[in-house]
Amino acid sequence: MSLALRLTGAEVLRPGGRKAGPLSFAEGRIVEDRPGLREVDLRSYMILPGIVDIHGDGFERHLAPRRGAMKDLSLGLRAAEAEIAAGGITTAVLAQFYSWEGGMRGPEFAERVFAAIGALRDQVASTLLTQLRFEIPMLEDYGAVADMVARHGIGYVVFNDHLPHDELEKGKRPKRLTGQALRIGRNPEKHLEFMQGLHARMGEVPAALDGLIEALVARGVRLGSHDDKTASERETWRARGVGIAEFPETAEAVEAAHLGGDAVIMGAPNVVRGGSHNGNASAAEAVMMGYVDALASDYHYPSLRRAAFLLADGGVCDLATAWGLISAGPARVLGLTDRGTILPGQRADLVVMEPKSRAICATLSGGRVSYMSGDVAARFVG
Structure with a gap:
């Protein structure tokens, strides 16, 4: 199942470099910021x-x-x-x-x-x-x-x-x-x-x-x-x-x-x-x-x-x-x-990473979870 979420608090690696700010996706695609979506707090993590x-x-x-x-x-x-x-x-x-x-x-x-x-x-x-x-x-x-x-x-x-x-x-x-x-x-x-x-x-x-x-x-x-x-x-x-x-x-x-x-x-x-x-x-x-x-x-x-x-x-x-x-x-x-x-319009293919250890905590392919563990998993289901 493809999720529809607004990820907040994380640094996001966009084409111009790492920038803080929310990241929204729905129906398998990245969308313009959409405050009405269910939010997941990913502060202290990085999204790539x-x-x-x-x-x-x-x-x-x-x-x-x-x-x-x-x-x-x-x-x-x-x-x-x-x-x-x-x-x-x-x-x-x-x-x-x-x-x-x-x-x-x-x-x-x-x-x-x-x-x-x-x-x-x-x-x-x-x-x-x-x-x-x-x-x-x-x-x-x-x-x-x-x-x-x-x-x-x-x-x-x-x-x-x-x-x-x-x-x-x-x-x-x-x-x-x-x-x-x-x-x-x-x-x-x-x-x-x-x-x-x-x-x-x-x-x-x-x-x-x-x-x-x-x-x-x-x-x-x-x-x-x-x-x-x-x-x-x-x-x-x-x-x-x-x-x-x-x-x-x-x-x-x-x-x-x-x-x-x-x-x-x-x-x-x-x-x-x-x-x-x-x-x-x-x-x-x-x-x-x-x-x-x-x-x-x-x-x-x-x-x-x-x-x-x-x-x-x-x-x-x-x-x-x-x-x-x-x-x-x-x-x-x-x-x-x-x-x-x-970027908006692209597939919601995302990696959530812990910046210090550089451990991968979650992978989403087309907005579907293919891998998730630990604290990040708790935040997604919480």
Whole structure:
């Protein structure tokens, strides 16, 4: 049920910064101040726009907390949604692999995940969107991917290539191949043969990509490339109509994407850790240069709010700008014009936070409670 309330006493993070004053919402939308609504006193708290997570695969650990423990995906997705809401995320893009790696990253599992998300979507307050992460060497699956996108209404596709081409080209056995094969129940030699076959046909990929991209663009699907390493890689993707650079690995690729007018997404864990865990470009430095449009949770949902405050506390940018990288910025990249800021007419996607501890005390998505605890919960029901 969507609430109709007037929140008073709190500092509210609006586009121009933090300002004290009442905040009213009704029928799922923020409205001009409306004194007649039931009031909730939130003095000593802060209200911020709901977080929009543009790419997160942290839900995987809820689907399979142990190997093989993934019979009922709906239970795992409900647990993931609870974590998402507790993290202040009101709109979450759940990123699912479609990969030659098989198992939880294989096509069959992707079908199950997208079906389960579709079934759950109307039962939870959080907005759950989907992203398909497609491994481009899988030439035999291009038609199946287009069909999957259409059937499940997937609005965002990202192109990956994690095949170890250098090792395969040299005839070497890729690292971790045996463990990877056994984990998905495949004979290691058959798995190697499969990977070699994919590598051998890479020359056919560009033409196949052009056809798939044309079909996806016609459906209005947003398209991104993953882990660009060079400016020329990004320019090639841009020429194909792929305008989102997701986690570019080098400063060169980040700069090329930004200067070319592409949307740049970096990982919030990169900011929290003080750099990439595998030596890639620094997200904080890219933010400082003004090159980043959005931060994503990647594999860790709590990193989003932590990253925003680390950037603000460190003087990289002010809090409104930093929080915009996890709210208005990703909403803009996704074309979601109705969220990301606290303004009349926008969705009532709100986070109530205790300023000193920065603990999230309540999350409302479209005016519906998705998470609430402690003193704030008492104030709402009191």
